Amino acid sequence: MPPVDTPPWTAPGGAGTGSAGAAAALRNFAAALDACHELAGPGALVSSAAGWAVASAGRLPEGAPVPGGFDALAVTGPGVPSPDRARELFADGLLRLHRELLRGLLDAVVVRLNDRTSEGATLLNRQLVRSAVADVALALTEAADLLAIPDRTAARRHRIHRGLVDAGRVAIKLYGASGFEADGPGRLLYLAELLGNTYLLPDRRERDEDGNE
Numbered sequence: 001m002p003p004v005d006t007p008p009w010t011a012p013g014g015a016g017t018g019s020a021g022a023a024a025a026l027r028n029f030a031a032a033l034d035a036c037h038e039l040a041g042p043g044a045l046v047s048s049a050a051g052w053a054v055a056s057a058g059r060l061p062e063g064a065p066v067p068g069g070f071d072a073l074a075v076t077g078p079g080v081p082s083p084d085r086a087r088e089l090f091a092d093g094l095l096r097l098h099r100e101l102l103r104g105l106l107d108a109v110v111v112r113l114n115d116r117t118s119e120g121a122t123l124l125n126r127q128l129v130r131s132a133v134a135d136v137a138l139a140l141t142e143a144a145d146l147l148a149i150p151d152r153t154a155a156r157r158h159r160i161h162r163g164l165v166d167a168g169r170v171a172i173k174l175y176g177a178s179g180f181e182a183d184g185p186g187r188l189l190y191l192a193e194l195l196g197n198t199y200l201l202p203d204r205r206e207r208d209e210d211g212n213e
Contacts, residue, residue: 022183023072029188030056030072032100033195036093040086048199049087051078069182070191091157091200092147098164098192099143102171105185106136109174132170139167154202161196168193 034056037044045060047053054066054075063074081087110133113124123129146152146160172179172186179186 019183022187025188026070026072029097029191030058032097033073033094034059036090036097039089039093040082044082044086046082046086046090046199047077047079049081049201050198051081052198053077053079054195054198066191068191073191087199088152091154092152094192094195094199095143095147095157095160095164098161098168098189098196099140099147101185101189101192102136102164102168103140105168105171105175105179105189106133106140108185109133109136109171112175129174132174136167136171136174139163154200158196158200158202161193161200165193165196 033054037046037055037059040046045053045055052075053060053063054073055063057063057065057072057074060074060076063076065071066073066075082090110124113129113133114122116123118126124133143160143164146156149156168186168189172184172189175185178184181187
């Protein structure tokens with residue numbers, strides 16, 4: 001997947017809040033999602049095991065808008081699932097995108113907490129806050145390590161996804177109340193969670209093959 005120069009929830013010029021910033025951030029995310037489809041081949045549109053496909057509205061003009069105000073994205077299905085290899089390539093790209101979102105949010109959290117003081121000390125220096133920040137950083141490291149393991153299974157990909165989801169919820173709380181607003185960074189982490197639930201949930205056969213993973 002091509003590297004992401006700035007977190008997809010950040011609008012060009014660094015403005016990540018406000019309706020214009022949120023719209024630009026969603027467009028950035030849609031472009032990054034299309035790059036995940038490209039991993040399966042030029043112009044590819046990867047469908048989940050259940051036959052659902054989500055991409056930018058430009059890539060999927062016949063699709064319906066994704067509910068929740070995500071009008072830069074479209075969904076279609078259920079249809080024919082993509083071949084296993086295409087779904088694996090897309091899944092790895094989607095997980096890297098999710099991780100990049102979380103990494104960008106954690107960077108913003110550290111800056112934000114370091115700029116805020118209480119009782120003569122920055123919020124970042126509080127023990128419980130530093131512990132929570134460390135937990136999110138550990139989840140990012142674990143995701144990177146698991147993605148580096150060859151022959152990843154469906155269950156392992158889902159484990160990475162769940163770890164990123166859990167850490168993302170911690171990071172949004174650390175960011176503060178604005179992280180939960182419609183134009184805050186939590187919006188795209190929520191979207192990454194929905195996409196992971198669509199594309200990464202192992203079916204019964206895959207869970208049986210993977211044993212207790």
